[in-house]
Amino acid sequence: xxxxxxxxxxxxxxxxxxxxxxxxxxxxxxxxxxxxxxxxxxxxxxxxxxxxxxxxxxxxxxxxxxxxxxxxxxxxxxxxxxxxxxxxxxxxxxxxxxxxxxxxxxxxxxxxxxxxxxxxxxxxxxxxxxxxxxxxxxxxxxxxxxxxxxxxxxxxxxxxxxxxxxxxxxxxxxxxxxxxxxxxxxxxxxxxxxxxxxxxxxxxxxxxxxxxxxxxxxxxxxxxxxxxxxxxxxxxxxxxxxxxxxxxxxxxxxxxxxxxxxxxxxxxxxxxxxxxxxxxxxxxxxxxxxxxxxxxxxxxxxxxxxxxxxxxxxxxxxxxxxxxxxxxxxxxxxxxxxxxxxxxxxxxxxxxxxxxxxxxxxxxxxxxxxxxxxxxxxxxxxxxxxxxxxxxxxxxxxxxxxxxxxxxxxxxxxxxxxxxxxxxxxxxxxxxxxxxxxxxxxxxxxxxxxxxxxxxxx
Numbered sequence: 001x002x003x004x005x006x007x008x009x010x011x012x013x014x015x016x017x018x019x020x021x022x023x024x025x026x027x028x029x030x031x032x033x034x035x036x037x038x039x040x041x042x043x044x045x046x047x048x049x050x051x052x053x054x055x056x057x058x059x060x061x062x063x064x065x066x067x068x069x070x071x072x073x074x075x076x077x078x079x080x081x082x083x084x085x086x087x088x089x090x091x092x093x094x095x096x097x098x099x100x101x102x103x104x105x106x107x108x109x110x111x112x113x114x115x116x117x118x119x120x121x122x123x124x125x126x127x128x129x130x131x132x133x134x135x136x137x138x139x140x141x142x143x144x145x146x147x148x149x150x151x152x153x154x155x156x157x158x159x160x161x162x163x164x165x166x167x168x169x170x171x172x173x174x175x176x177x178x179x180x181x182x183x184x185x186x187x188x189x190x191x192x193x194x195x196x197x198x199x200x201x202x203x204x205x206x207x208x209x210x211x212x213x214x215x216x217x218x219x220x221x222x223x224x225x226x227x228x229x230x231x232x233x234x235x236x237x238x239x240x241x242x243x244x245x246x247x248x249x250x251x252x253x254x255x256x257x258x259x260x261x262x263x264x265x266x267x268x269x270x271x272x273x274x275x276x277x278x279x280x281x282x283x284x285x286x287x288x289x290x291x292x293x294x295x296x297x298x299x300x301x302x303x304x305x306x307x308x309x310x311x312x313x314x315x316x317x318x319x320x321x322x323x324x325x326x327x328x329x330x331x332x333x334x335x336x337x338x339x340x341x342x343x344x345x346x347x348x349x350x351x352x353x354x355x356x357x358x359x360x361x362x363x364x365x366x367x368x369x370x371x372x373x374x375x376x377x378x379x380x381x382x383x384x385x386x387x388x389x390x391x392x393x394x395x396x397x398x399x400x401x402x403x404x405x406x407x408x409x410x411x412x413x414x415x416x417x418x419x420x421x422x423x424x425x426x427x428x429x430x431x432x433x434x435x436x437x438x439x440x441x442x443x444x445x446x447x448x449x450x451x452x453x454x455x456x457x458x
Contacts, residue, residue: 026172031422037457038418039376040342041331043137044271044321045413046286047116048314049162050109050293051347051368053361055390056307057085058369059100059382063389065355067299078382085311088319094380095322095338096373097456101384101393103403104349104365105446109290110163112348117159117167117285119410120438126430131170133410136436137283138176140419149280150242152235154178156285157267163290171428175235178285183266190240190249244277258320264288265317272324275337282417288314292347296360318345322373342375342416344409353389367393370409375416377456400449408453411437415452422450 055061060072060080070082075093083089106112111122119133131139134154141153159166159180169177239245251269259265267286274281291310297303325338332340350368351361367386373379384397393403414421414436425434437450 026425027427029424029426030420031424034415034420034422034452036415036418036420037376037452038416039457040374040416041340042275042282042284042337043342043344043375043413043417044268044275044284044286045116046268046288046318046343046345047113047162048288048292048345048347049113049290051349051351051363052292052310053294053298053307053351054100054367054369054386055351055353056298057082057311058098058371059367059386059390061353061386061388061390063353076380076382079380082311085308086315087312088315091319092322092373095326095377096371096379097377098369098371098382099384099397099404099453099456100367100369100382100386100390101396101398101403102346102350102368102370102409103393103405104368105405107349107363107365109293109348113163114167115406116346116348117162117164119407119413126428126432129171129429130167130434131172131176132167132178132285133413134178134283134285135167135169135172135176137413137417137419138178139172140414141282141417142176145280150235150238151245151274151277151279151281152179152239153280154283154285155274155281156180156287157183157270158263158287158289159285161263161289162287171425171434181270182263183270184263186270187249187251187266190246242279244279248273248277248279259317260313262313264313268317268321272321272328275325275341276328278331294351294360295356295362296358298355298360300359314345325374338374340375342377342413343373344370344413346370346406346409348406350390353391366391367403372412372453372456378458383453383455398451398453398455400451402447402449404453405448407437407448408451411450411452412456416457421452 052058055063060082062072069084071084072080073083074080075090079093079098081089104112105121106115114122117132118130120130134156138153145153154176156166156178157180160182166178166180248270251266255269256266259269264286271284271286274284291305294307298307300306301308321343322338325341326336328337330337330340347368350364352364356362367390384393385395386392387394396403398404411421421437423436428434435450438448439450
């Protein structure tokens with residue numbers, strides 16, 4: 001993908017934005033019932049598309065389906081992990097916490113991944129106006145941006161390849177739209193020398209300005225849309241003119257080997273580089289493809305994709321991300337980038353405790369596990385508990401009888417970033433109130449709490 005194609009994707013994101021975007025200032029009501037923690041400056045959300053098997057991995061249960069070669073080890077008083085699947089886990093286990101009581105609203109990838117991107121269940125009646133949670137973060141953190149911040153607040157990697165593509169900004173201002181980068185191609189697009197990059201950019205920018213002068217009269221009839229496109233290209237020029245931008249895409253062969261030379265490993269390297277550059281990016285959504293959708297032969301080493309391969313990929317990339325962020329200085333003296341960055345790794349749902357007829361596991365909503373690290377999270381712990389085969393949650397692990405949903409992970413992200421997650425927007429195009437975190441019933445009539453996952457920080 002060259003730079004022109006990257007700009008094309010950005011243009012598509014603009015055209016996908018809600019056509020009835022609110023033009024007047026948003027009517028946002030704050031909440032007096034929540035107290036954001038503000039323990040993190042940044043957030044990396046790793047989406048493990050397809051769903052990791054909780055009973056084999058982060059909520060290990062030995063059953064008749066357990067392979068004999070997993071070499072399970074006790075890492076803390078309540079955390080057992082396979083040394084075969086996660087050989088580097090001892091390096092980071094004291095920095096991570098597992099929430100084992102998660103519950104999913106969906107069991108279909110498309111709507112489950114929509115929930116992961118937006119932090120709410122899909123409602124087709126108003127889907128066009130719902131923003132990605134990254135856009136909400138960009139809107140909320142706009143007042144904190146510095147003059148030197150040229151990078152978008154919200155950047156994602158590989159999301160255009162997900163089941164539902166990248167969700168736009170909805171009713172929020174177009175400037176909050178995320179920029180999606182394909183890590184398998186973008187390193188060659190932006191990683192050239194600054195001198196060559198700037199010379200090419202200046203020449204193309206001059207040509208674009210001449211073209212704008214010719215079509216200005218016709219464009220004026222487009223109103224706001226014309227302004228959006230001019231803003232988009234002006235922002236793109238500011239980004240590419242920033243000397244820090246090419247450096248984000250300079251990745252050595254050694255780093256590719258350490259992290260993994262695929263969409264996941266390179267996505268993590270880009271996330272690290274974006275935070276290290278400190279150019280204004282605060283929320284990064286890393287999509288890991290749909291590799292975890294193991295309906296058959298989940299532990300068959302003869303297959304190209306299996307849980308041995310998937311877990312090794314995750315373990316290697318994640319261990320190096322933790323290692324690098326913990327060695328890089330943060331914005332506050334004495335803190336590291338890991339101290340200032342909340343990291344979440346999650347699936348859209350779980351997988352069945354029992355194997356099916358073709359030695360795989362199917363979609364499961366009753367329980368799954370999410371991983372949290374950095375940004376104030378107290379590690380080396382498991383929150384919540386399941387029964388003997390991870391089929392049922394027996395302890396939610398927080399101050400509510402109901403199991404937490406992705407909505408509560410969203411509240412946790414907002415809280416860590418210092419955002420009031422109880423806010424509500426009344427001036428939406430449809431006239432329906434938009435709550436930052438839903439409190440209405442989800443599918444099936446289940447009511448959910450809009451609370452954060454507080455025990456992670458306590």
